[in-house]
Amino acid sequence: MSETIASLLSSGQLFDPNPGAPSPYYAVVGFIFAVVLGGSISLFLRREKLAAGKSELLRLMTRIAIAGMAVGGVGVVLTLARFLAIPVLSMRILLYLTIVAAVGLAIYLIYYTRRVYPRRRSPGVRATTVPRSLARTAARKKKGKRRR
Numbered sequence: 220m221s222e223t224i225a226s227l228l229s230s231g232q233l234f235d236p237n238p239g240a241p242s243p244y245y246a247v248v249g250f251i252f253a254v255v256l257g258g259s260i261s262l263f264l265r266r267e268k269l270a271a272g273k274s275e276l277l278r279l280m281t282r283i284a285i286a287g288m289a290v291g292g293v294g295v296v297l298t299l300a301r302f303l304a305i306p307v308l309s310m311r312i313l314l315y316l317t318i319v320a321a322v323g324l325a326i327y328l329i330y331y332t333r334r335v336y337p338r339r340r341s342p343g344v345r346a347t348t349v350p351r352s353l354a355r356t357a358a359r360k361k362k363g364k365r366r367r
Contacts, residue, residue: 233312241301248318249298255321256291259284275339283328290321 232238262269263284270277294317300308 233315234310236306236310237304238301238309238311245298245301245314248314249295249302252291252294252298252317252321254291255287256295259287259291263288273340275336279331279336286324290317290324293317294321 262280266277266280266284270280294314297308297314297317301314303309
């Protein structure tokens with residue numbers, strides 16, 4: 220078993236421009252990338268309705284959707300290139316790097332939704348950061364309108 224893994228991770232296998240027929244696992248990986256791509260497109264198209272006036276949530280959804288479309292799209296293209304045996308694009312290393320990017324995106328998503336997003340939406344913190352000088356100017360303008 221370890222010999223098989225070692226041979227798969229050797230530089231000759233990873234950078235081979237014509238790696239041969241793909242295993243059935245590539246179909247599963249391609250399907251997962253297609254689901255990520257479809258879900259990200261759906262999220263991007265419906266984000267304003269789902270966020271319903273919450274600017275920080277809208278910003279988060281936009282970030283997630285764009286990153287998901289990028290990773291999912293690249294994953295689908297590389298999986299199709301592997302099945303169609305396109306010489307350079309079917310190298311194993313490209314698909315493996317895309318899988319690593321997808322895992323990294325998932326880890327970032329979990330970190331952001333558990334650590335950063337709750338702090339940003341708490342009532343004591345403003346959703347958008349405004350420089351103090353602009354905040355003072357806006358406060359003066361409001362006071363000026365009330366005096367008249």
